[in-house]
Amino acid sequence: MSNSFELTPVEKDVTQLAVCVRGGCKVYGRGVNAATVLKSIDLNVPTGAIYGLLGASGCGKTTLLSCIMGLKNLSSGDIWVLGGPPSLKNGNKIGYMPQQISLCEGFTIRESMTYFGWLAGLSSEKIEERAHFLMRLLDMPPIDSTIGNLSGGQQRRVSFATALLHEPELLILDEPTVGLDPILRESIWTYLLELTTNKSVTIILTTHYIDEAHRADVIGLMRNGVIISEEAPQQLLTKFRVNTLEEVFYRIIITKTEPSVTKRLRFPQTARETTTSNGPALNKHVLKALVWKNFLWMWKNIITIVSIFVLPIASVFVFGSCIGRSPTGLTVAIVNRETEVRTCDLLACHDKSLSCHFLRYLDRKALNLVYYDSEDEAIWAVRNGTLYASIVIKENYTESIEYRLRNRDVADFLIDQSTIDVFCDYTVKDIVMYLKKYIYTSFADFIGDYLEACEISRETVAVPLRFNGPIYGQSDPNMTDFANPGVILTLAFFMAAALTAGITLIERKEGVLERTMVMGVTNLEIAMGHFVCQFGLMLLQSMTPLLVLFYFFELTLNGSVANVITLTVFSGFCGMCAGLSISSNFEEERTAAYVLLGMFLPFVLLTGMLWPIEGMHPFLRFFTSFLPLTIPAESMRSVLQRGWGLSRPTVYNGLIVINVWALIFLGISYLGLKFRR
Numbered sequence: 160m161s162n163s164f165e166l167t168p169v170e171k172d173v174t175q176l177a178v179c180v181r182g183g184c185k186v187y188g189r190g191v192n193a194a195t196v197l198k199s200i201d202l203n204v205p206t207g208a209i210y211g212l213l214g215a216s217g218c219g220k221t222t223l224l225s226c227i228m229g230l231k232n233l234s235s236g237d238i239w240v241l242g243g244p245p246s247l248k249n250g251n252k253i254g255y256m257p258q259q260i261s262l263c264e265g266f267t268i269r270e271s272m273t274y275f276g277w278l279a280g281l282s283s284e285k286i287e288e289r290a291h292f293l294m295r296l297l298d299m300p301p302i303d304s305t306i307g308n309l310s311g312g313q314q315r316r317v318s319f320a321t322a323l324l325h326e327p328e329l330l331i332l333d334e335p336t337v338g339l340d341p342i343l344r345e346s347i348w349t350y351l352l353e354l355t356t357n358k359s360v361t362i363i364l365t366t367h368y369i370d371e372a373h374r375a376d377v378i379g380l381m382r383n384g385v386i387i388s389e390e391a392p393q394q395l396l397t398k399f400r401v402n403t404l405e406e407v408f409y410r411i412i413i414t415k416t417e418p419s420v421t422k423r424l425r426f427p428q429t430a431r432e433t434t435t436s437n438g439p440a441l442n443k444h445v446l447k448a449l450v451w452k453n454f455l456w457m458w459k460n461i462i463t464i465v466s467i468f469v470l471p472i473a474s475v476f477v478f479g480s481c482i483g484r485s486p487t488g489l490t491v492a493i494v495n496r497e498t499e500v501r502t503c504d505l506l507a508c509h510d511k512s513l514s515c516h517f518l519r520y521l522d523r524k525a526l527n528l529v530y531y532d533s534e535d536e537a538i539w540a541v542r543n544g545t546l547y548a549s550i551v552i553k554e555n556y557t558e559s560i561e562y563r564l565r566n567r568d569v570a571d572f573l574i575d576q577s578t579i580d581v582f583c584d585y586t587v588k589d590i591v592m593y594l595k596k597y598i599y600t601s602f603a604d605f606i607g608d609y610l611e612a613c614e615i616s617r618e619t620v621a622v623p624l625r626f627n628g629p630i631y632g633q634s635d636p637n638m639t640d641f642a643n644p645g646v647i648l649t650l651a652f653f654m655a656a657a658l659t660a661g662i663t664l665i666e667r668k669e670g671v672l673e674r675t676m677v678m679g680v681t682n683l684e685i686a687m688g689h690f691v692c693q694f695g696l697m698l699l700q701s702m703t704p705l706l707v708l709f710y711f712f713e714l715t716l717n718g719s720v721a722n723v724i725t726l727t728v729f730s731g732f733c734g735m736c737a738g739l740s741i742s743s744n745f746e747e748e749r750t751a752a753y754v755l756l757g758m759f760l761p762f763v764l765l766t767g768m769l770w771p772i773e774g775m776h777p778f779l780r781f782f783t784s785f786l787p788l789t790i791p792a793e794s795m796r797s798v799l800q801r802g803w804g805l806s807r808p809t810v811y812n813g814l815i816v817i818n819v820w821a822l823i824f825l826g827i828s829y830l831g832l833k834f835r836r
């Protein structure tokens with residue numbers, strides 16, 4: 160045991176300490192929820208020393224370590240780490256072992272080591288060499304074992320080895336020996352002492368095993384967010400006139416005996432400014448490690464990834480099969496008082512049973528005709544909910560319609576006799592609309608054919624209005640073509656958002672994100688790593704619904720495929736940014752899922768996917784045009800149906816809106832990440 164370290168007097172140059180904190184305060188939350196966890200902390204960690212941070216559970220040790228590593232910012236006060244302000248750019252110099260395992264559980268030890276080794280800039284050979292050395296030292300299981308299958312103690316050893324892998328200058332170990340057997344604890348302590356003695360590594364560790372704290376060079380005793388004493392173990396024993404550190408701990412932490420408090424010192428501002436690190440914004444070996452790790456993670460979670468991939472295809476199949484098709488097999492009651500004849504062949508002029516022919520036209524495909532003897536029975540069947548409509552034809556139908564067609568002056572009685580009565584259940588609007596249209600067009604066809612059989616132009620009885628061929632779209636527009644642009648963009652957006660939010664939240668929850676950041680990886684690099692991997696996946700995710708719609712549901716496409724793909728891909732990209740902003744601002748996967756679900760329905764309703772925005776309340780109409788997918792959906796409709804290109808404002812406005820939203824989401828992510836620290 161080496162207790163040769165004299166605590167550096169606080170007045171001494173702070174740059175001679177490996178870590179130094181002055182007046183460090185950390186407040187979590189705001190307003191009434193604010194909780195001050197660190198209260199004007201002063202900490203001095205001499206270079207090459209083992210600093211044992213002791214304190215009751217919840218006194219703020221982990222928070223202090225996070226601030227030292229730059230994972231969290233102090234609310235006020237100063238920190239000095241390895242000659243500069245705490246910066247995640249110190250990553251290569253710091254090795255961190257968190258309390259949790261914080262490794263990808265699906266990875267093998269070798270894969271995990273490769274990832275963290277590459278992050279630190281080590282070559283694959285060096286990683287292999289270090290991994291084997293540490294495996295022997297820590298008596299670890301075989302290198303190709305999956306981390307998730309190891310015992311708790313084995314996992315902690317892997318976690319410890321990961322922190323040591325790149326031979327850092329400063330080791331920060333949060334309860335490194337928890338759950339390890341005494342022999343292993345002993346070998347770890349021997350190695351830590353060797354590191355400080357031979358390699359001048361500085362070690363800060365927290366522990367609840369007071370018996371092992373006596374091997375530290377300095378013990379910092381922490382109570383309620385304050386370091387109340389910093390002494391070498393022997394000095395503590397002398398000062399308190401006790402024989403064991405347990406007694407010291409008991410007196411200071413439990414009975415709250417006040418020791419002398421260290422003086423405060425402010426850092427010279429200039430020193431802080433001059434040491435700010437200026438590494439490249441995107442580091443090649445870091446990006447390689449991140450992209451490799453993300454692809455490996457996806458491969459290991461292939462079922463999740465496939466389900467995310469299959470989901471949009473399934474959604475499009477369900478949508479295409481359920482929405483927009485004409486109803487078939489509608490049952491309608493028929494009361495034909497004119498004739499009981501139910502089969503009639505060719506329609507001829509002066510036919511004696513025109514009602515039979517009309518019913519033949521009705522019977523073509525959509526309607527299932529059920530004959531009733533009385534009008535009351537037929538209407539009762541509609542009232543009963545058994546049928547959608549009943550059609551009643553009067554006794555003298557043929558005679559009266561003939562007369563009505565050929566004469567101008569027609570008595571009311573004949574008008575009534577020649578009019579077919581329809582009684583409908585109006586509950587289901589679309590069915591009624593469809594029935595009305597179907598009965599109307601069947602009648603128009605029937606009467607037109609009849610007139611032509613009598614060599615009279617069918618136009619004579621038509622409403623004198625001519626709807627010419629469509630300028631855009633189809634003469635018989637359908638709901639599918641109307642809704643598809645919104646469906647394509649919404650699917651691309653939400654699937655990408657769910658994928659990005661899901662993967663990044665899992666990464667954070669496993670603790671891998673925090674550990675990655677301690678290795679000096681920037682938010683930008685992390686975002687780029689995800690972007691590269693998920694962009695490919697997002698492309699597939701967005702393209703497959705398009706292919707399904709084109710090949711199985713004959714999606715109308717009058718414009719350029721490239722423009723359709725561009726709009727879809729940008730919508731997916733915007734979704735990725737939205738996913739990132741959700742995962743940056745919410746901790747829990749559950750909350751992220753609620754947020755996404757909460758966004759989904761308003762998006763579907765407000766983008767004009769199901770109902771034209773022209774039919775919305777004027778305020779909503781104004782508001783909805785600012786949403787990410789409303790204008791892009793209109794752009795997509797214009798490309799698909801009008802065949803417009805990117806030179807049209809309606810089309811390029813969609814691209815502008817979607818990209819502005821992507822930037823907004825990125826801004827929200829940035830603020831979320833900044834605020835979290």
Ligand SMILES: Nc1ncnc2c1ncn2[C@@H]1O[C@H](COP(=O)(O)OP(=O)(O)OP(=O)(O)O)[C@@H](O)[C@H]1O
Nearest residue numbers: 187188194196214215216217218219220221222223
């Ligand atoms: N993100 C956070 N938001 C709000 N409060 C937090 C947050 N993180 C920690 N705290 C609170 O800060 C206090 C100190 O937590 P910290 O994890 O630093 O304690 P600790 O001394 O490391 O405890 P232990 O020895 O049990 O690990 C606790 O009361 C904890 O609930």
